Amino acid sequence: MRWLSRPLGTRAMGSLLWPWLCAASVAVSLLMLATLLTLLATRGLGHFWPASLEEVTLHSGETVIGQPVREAPLPNAAGMERLYFTGNRDIDGTRWRWVAIDDIAEKSVPDEIVRLERTPWGDFIGRLSSVERAGERLEGDAAWAFVTTALALPDSQRPEAQLHLTTANGQRVIQPLSGVTLFQTPNAMSWVQKTAAWSQRIWQFLSEGPRAANTGGGVWPAIFGTVLMVILMSVIVTPFGVLAAIYLNEIAHQNRLTRLVRIGVRNLAGVPSIVYGVFGLGVFVYGIGGSIDSWFFEEALPSPTFGTGGLLWASLTLALLTLPVVIVATEEGLARIPDAQREGAVALGATRLEMLTRVVLPMATPAMLTGVILAVARAAGEVAPLMLVGVAKLAPQMPVDGEFPYLHLERKFMHLGYHLFDTAFHGEDVQAAIPLVFATALLLVLIVLVLNLTAIFLRHYLRRQRGNEC
Amino acid sequence: MTPPRLPLSRQPLRLIHDRIATGLITAGGIGVLLAILAIGVFLVWETLPLLAFGDALSLNTLSPLAWGTLKAALAAMLFATPIALGAAMYSALFMSPRLRSRVKPILELMEAIPGVVVGFIAGLLLAPWVERHLASTLLVIVWLPLSAALAGSLWYLASARLRQCLPLSWAGIWLMPWLAMMATLALWLAPLMEQAWFGGDLRRMLDQQYGLDYATRNALIVGIAMGFAVIPSIYSLAEDALADVPANLMEGAQALGASRWQALWKVALPTAGPGVFSAVMIGAGRAVGETMIVLMASGNTALFSASPFEGLRSLSASIAIELPEASPGGITYHLLIFAALALFIFTFLVNTLAEVVRQRLRQRYQRLGGNR
Numbered sequence: 001m002r003w004l005s006r007p008l009g010t011r012a013m014g015s016l017l018w019p020w021l022c023a024a025s026v027a028v029s030l031l032m033l034a035t036l037l038t039l040l041a042t043r044g045l046g047h048f049w050p051a052s053l054e055e056v057t058l059h060s061g062e063t064v065i066g067q068p069v070r071e072a073p074l075p076n077a078a079g080m081e082r083l084y085f086t087g088n089r090d091i092d093g094t095r096w097r098w099v100a101i102d103d104i105a106e107k108s109v110p111d112e113i114v115r116l117e118r119t120p121w122g123d124f125i126g127r128l129s130s131v132e133r134a135g136e137r138l139e140g141d142a143a144w145a146f147v148t149t150a151l152a153l154p155d156s157q158r159p160e161a162q163l164h165l166t167t168a169n170g171q172r173v174i175q176p177l178s179g180v181t182l183f184q185t186p187n188a189m190s191w192v193q194k195t196a197a198w199s200q201r202i203w204q205f206l207s208e209g210p211r212a213a214n215t216g217g218g219v220w221p222a223i224f225g226t227v228l229m230v231i232l233m234s235v236i237v238t239p240f241g242v243l244a245a246i247y248l249n250e251i252a253h254q255n256r257l258t259r260l261v262r263i264g265v266r267n268l269a270g271v272p273s274i275v276y277g278v279f280g281l282g283v284f285v286y287g288i289g290g291s292i293d294s295w296f297f298e299e300a301l302p303s304p305t306f307g308t309g310g311l312l313w314a315s316l317t318l319a320l321l322t323l324p325v326v327i328v329a330t331e332e333g334l335a336r337i338p339d340a341q342r343e344g345a346v347a348l349g350a351t352r353l354e355m356l357t358r359v360v361l362p363m364a365t366p367a368m369l370t371g372v373i374l375a376v377a378r379a380a381g382e383v384a385p386l387m388l389v390g391v392a393k394l395a396p397q398m399p400v401d402g403e404f405p406y407l408h409l410e411r412k413f414m415h416l417g418y419h420l421f422d423t424a425f426h427g428e429d430v431q432a433a434i435p436l437v438f439a440t441a442l443l444l445v446l447i448v449l450v451l452n453l454t455a456i457f458l459r460h461y462l463r464r465q466r467g468n469e470c
Numbered sequence: 471m472t473p474p475r476l477p478l479s480r481q482p483l484r485l486i487h488d489r490i491a492t493g494l495i496t497a498g499g500i501g502v503l504l505a506i507l508a509i510g511v512f513l514v515w516e517t518l519p520l521l522a523f524g525d526a527l528s529l530n531t532l533s534p535l536a537w538g539t540l541k542a543a544l545a546a547m548l549f550a551t552p553i554a555l556g557a558a559m560y561s562a563l564f565m566s567p568r569l570r571s572r573v574k575p576i577l578e579l580m581e582a583i584p585g586v587v588v589g590f591i592a593g594l595l596l597a598p599w600v601e602r603h604l605a606s607t608l609l610v611i612v613w614l615p616l617s618a619a620l621a622g623s624l625w626y627l628a629s630a631r632l633r634q635c636l637p638l639s640w641a642g643i644w645l646m647p648w649l650a651m652m653a654t655l656a657l658w659l660a661p662l663m664e665q666a667w668f669g670g671d672l673r674r675m676l677d678q679q680y681g682l683d684y685a686t687r688n689a690l691i692v693g694i695a696m697g698f699a700v701i702p703s704i705y706s707l708a709e710d711a712l713a714d715v716p717a718n719l720m721e722g723a724q725a726l727g728a729s730r731w732q733a734l735w736k737v738a739l740p741t742a743g744p745g746v747f748s749a750v751m752i753g754a755g756r757a758v759g760e761t762m763i764v765l766m767a768s769g770n771t772a773l774f775s776a777s778p779f780e781g782l783r784s785l786s787a788s789i790a791i792e793l794p795e796a797s798p799g800g801i802t803y804h805l806l807i808f809a810a811l812a813l814f815i816f817t818f819l820v821n822t823l824a825e826v827v828r829q830r831l832r833q834r835y836q837r838l839g840g841n842r
Contacts, residue, residue: 015731019564019638020622021615025556026565026573026642027649028614029701033580034646036591036698240502247499251492261503267821268506270752271814272759274786278793278810279509282516286798309794323506351488381584384761387790417586417762424590425766434594441587452582456575 037445044442047435048201050186050194053113053125055168056084056099057106064097065113065125065168074100085432087115087123088167095123095432109187116165117182118175119211122432126167133161151183181211205439210419219440221398225311225391225413226447228399230376232315233322238372240319241326248327249334250356262331269324277385280317285309285389309390311399312409317389318382322375329374333367334360366462370455377451381444383417391418416444510818513811520804531805534772536812538782542764543757545693545778546700550757551750553697554704557642558746562712563720563734566639573642574709581702589766592695597687597767604684605672606660610653617652621645676779685781687769692782695767696757704753711745711831712738716838741838744831748824755820759813761786785809 056064066084074081081100089095116124131143138146150158161177181204184197204218211217248265252258289306297306306312337360345355361368383391392412399411420440427433557577561570600607625633636644668675676682715738723733739746761784769781770791789806796802 015729015735016626017619017622018731018735019560020625020641020645021618022556022560023564023638023641024615024618024621024645024649025553026560026577027618027645028553029557029577029580029705030573030642031646031649032698033576036583036588039591039595040587240498243495243498244502247495251496251499263822263825265503265506266825267818268509270755270759270821271509271817272761272786274759274761274789275509275513275810275814275817278789278807279512281793282798282807283508283512320505320509323502327502351484353488353491354484356491377582381582381586383584383586384765384786384790388793417584420586420590421762421766424594430594437590437594441590444584445587448582448584449579452579 040438040442040445043435043438045202045439047439048198048205050115050184050189050197052109052187053115054084055108055110055113056104058099058103059105060103063168064099066097067125069096071101085123085125086168087125089123090121091167091171091173095429111185111188113185113187114165115182115184115186116163116175116180118179119181120179122211124165124173124175126165126173128163129166129172130164131161132164133159147177147183150177151180205436206443219416219419219436219443222414222416222419222440223443224398224400226380226416229311229315229318229413229415230379232311233318233379234372234376236315236319237322237326237375238368241323241371241375242330242368244323245327245330245334246356246361249331250352250360265324265327269328272384273321273382274384274388276317276321277388279320280313280385280389281309284313284316289313306410309388309412310410311390311413314386314390314413317385318379321382321385322379325375325378326368326371329371330364330368333364333370336367337363366459369462370459373451373455373458377448377455380451381417381448383415383421386415386418391415416440416447420444510814513807513814516804516807517811519799520801520808532785532809532812534774535783535785535788535809537774538768538772539758539784539786539813541689541776541782542692542696542768542784543754545689546696546757546760547750547754549693549697550700550704550753554701554749554753555708555746557701558705558708558712558749559734559739560642562709563730563738564638565642566637569640569642574706577702578706579702580698581706583699585699585760585762586766588695588699589763592691592763592767593687594766596694597691600691601673601684601686603657603660605664605668606657607690608672609660609663610656613652613656614649617649618645621648682777682779684779685769685771687767688781689768689778692764692768693778696760696763699760699763700753700757703756704749707749707752707828708742708746711742711749711828714745714835715741716835719838741834742831744827744834748827748831751820751824751827755817755824758820759786759817761790765790785813 051067053065053067056066058064064084064086066086069083069085071080071082073079079100079102081098084097084099085095086092086097087095112127114124114126114128118124128143128147129139131138131146133146146161147163150161155178158177163175163177163180165173165175167173182201186194189197206218206223207220208218209221210219244265248258248262285308289304289308289310293304293307341359341363342355345359346352350358390412392414399408399413400406401408420437423433423440424430424437561573561577565573625636625638664672673684676684719737719741720733723737724730728736764782764784765787768783768787770783770787771781772783772788773780789809792802793806796806
């Protein structure tokens with residue numbers, strides 16, 4: 001009660017309370033970060049969990065089968081309504097259904113409801129009535145057993161068959177078995193089965209291409225494109241960045257000009273990425289790419305070969321963008337090496353080249369590695385410049401294939417970040433694509449965070465191993 | 471150790487190798503630096519044809535975009551600066567060193583979260599939610615600082631044992647559940663307050679009484695999202711500047727009877743002022759150039775309006791949208807490159823200023839006998 005017994009002026013009160021506001025801003029930042037990551041993790045991973053499907057009978061007699069998504073207040077009346085994901089876009093024309101909660105007469109969770117994923121129409125939710133195989137008709141348990149064994153086989157060995165399905169309102173649908181990619185009865189599954197199905201679907205997401213206008217399937221081409229672009233970029237940026245850093249720190253005379261150049265390089269790290277994109281489009285794509293086209297690919301003109309965005313130009317642009325990161329990190333590493341080491345090497349008769357390659361560079365390796373990893377992390381998350389120099393919504397061909405010359409530098413490629421942007425903002429059914437967008441976002445954040453953490457730990461570990469002087 | 475004796479005949483070869491390598495490194499280094507320089511040259515060169523078209527046209531097209539850029543950056547800075555500087559002051563001078571070594575890298579990792587992800591969350595989740603719960607959002611923004619002050623006052627009233635369990639040096643962590651609780655409380659109370667004071671719908675009232683339109687994706691959303699992205703860069707630099715203030719200055723002030731806060735306010739902040747200033751400048755540079763967040767969270771309508779509830783379109787977003795479709799050599803192409811030049815010059819100047827100020831500060835610390 002010290003505070004109450006002694007009258008305090010407003011200024012003293014302020015100096016007591018301000019620290020708390022400052023502490024709160026740390027707490028708020030951490031809270032925002034935690035919220036963002038939790039949101040991404042739950043929504044991104046939760047989508048793959050086989051959610052139970054409800055069968056709802058309305059007062060009007062209509063039945064709806066679907067997965068409850070969320071609830072919201074009714075727009076013009078009291079009460080709530082619930083959004084169901086009902087699938088069956090080929091039959092109903094939509095995948096969603098709002099149901100007012102007061103309209104619901106009966107709700108149940110029957111075990112025999114199936115959920116199919118099929119090409120081309122996406123999800124089907126309903127019941128399996130029978131299976132027709134080579135004129136023979138299987139019903140009941142036989143049908144179930146047949147479907148489960150058939151789907152366990154790889155695509156090429158599956159038998160020809162037709163599934164006879166019934167929707168919630170009794171409409172019959174015939175679905176060839178060859179178009180089915182997933183067959184689930186989520187209500188009948190145990191925890192173990194659900195976990196197995198969950199990990200299988202995550203694997204599908206990572207290893208397959210997008211389907212059904214990005215509302216199904218996976219992101220494998222985007223992962224591949226991102227990784228390939230980043231590898232090419234680091235192959236370009238590492239030697240040049242290291243070269244420039246060695247020149248600035250070891251060879252150039254340390255005068256006013258070098259200091260200015262150093263400040264300039266440092267500042268380039270702060271120049272907006274879109275400016276690099278503009279440079280890449282103007283110089284690499286239209287300038288160099290246009291010239292290459294008119295020299296070597298004249299027969300293909302006016303359709304451009306290198307004169308349009310592509311893998312090579314994207315990697316070059318991002319290499320330029322991340323050059324300052326590598327230069328600054330390497331320079332810091334070089335500056336931390338004591339001059340005694342260099343003088344010692346030279347005193348023992350080494351030339352400058354030998355001093356650099358045998359003494360200085362090995363000591364600066366952790367710094368260089370850190371720089372490259374940070375550059376990779378920055379490049380993996382950067383989207384704006386790519387929109388100008390070569391990313392594609394849906395690349396028809398992968399940039400690497402069996403055709404000569406195997407690596408096609410002029411092809412457009414898919415990128416995780418751009419895939420996310422495109423699906424979320426230009427998709428035809430954004431609502432249905434959002435869960436996959438969350439999963440993509442989670443993947444992107446994980447990649448970038450893991451790269452950054454690797455850089456931090458690598459720096460820490462190597463510094464400790466080599467002692468404090470480097 | 472004796473130097474290795476090499477046969478005489480190999481000596482000149484080594485020297486020649488050395489000459490060649492030095493030459494190559496010099497050429498490579500200068501080449502890379504020239505390539506970097508080429509960015510500026512290219513932008514200026516491609517802007518020159520614009521002079522032939524006359525400048526009236528370009529001003530009319532670009533000024534709403536420039537306004538949008540400034541508005542977005544201002545909104546982001548209004549949101550980010552207090553939080554980032556508050557966090558920097560707390561973690562540099564109040565936080566326990568053990569906690570600081572954990573929290574600082576975490577907050578710096580925030581910077582690595584790609585702009586697309588932040589923009590996606592802001593544009594597709596935050597924007598519709600805020601549209602439905604405008605009053606709640608504004609209430610939370612006002613309520614959180616108040617509840618932090620409330621926590622502080624309660625702490626001074628609490629018993630000594632409780633105060634030992636929940637020390638100020640760990641407040642950054644244990645305030646998190648408290649603030650989350652307070653935010654939930656505010657969200658629960660907001661509809662009632664909206665009913666009582668604003669006639670049930672704040673948005674309708676804004677529209678009828680003040681003629682303010684409400685766009686789903688607006689400057690408020692951009693401010694919050696981009697603020698989130700800018701916080702770590704301001705925080706990290708400002709924290710470095712504050713933590714490097716020579717300890718003897720702070721100790722002197724406290725020995726003369728200043729409280730910790732007074733020592734921070736009267737001694738540390740003026741000393742580290744240039745560093746804090748340069749941190750804010752670098753944050754502003756980042757906010758001006760950020761593309762994906764503005765593109766996804768702003769609605770991209772080129773408007774001249776100061777209302778925080780209306781959309782905007784920034785220079786960087788227009789470049790990203792329009793440049794791929796603009797035919798090279800056309801007026802749009804040159805205009806957009808001019809926009810890029812403007813962004814380039816602005817960020818370059820701001821960053822140079824910040825860097826020069828930081829170098830001065832480092833020298834000042836050395837004079838004052840800091841540990842660096």
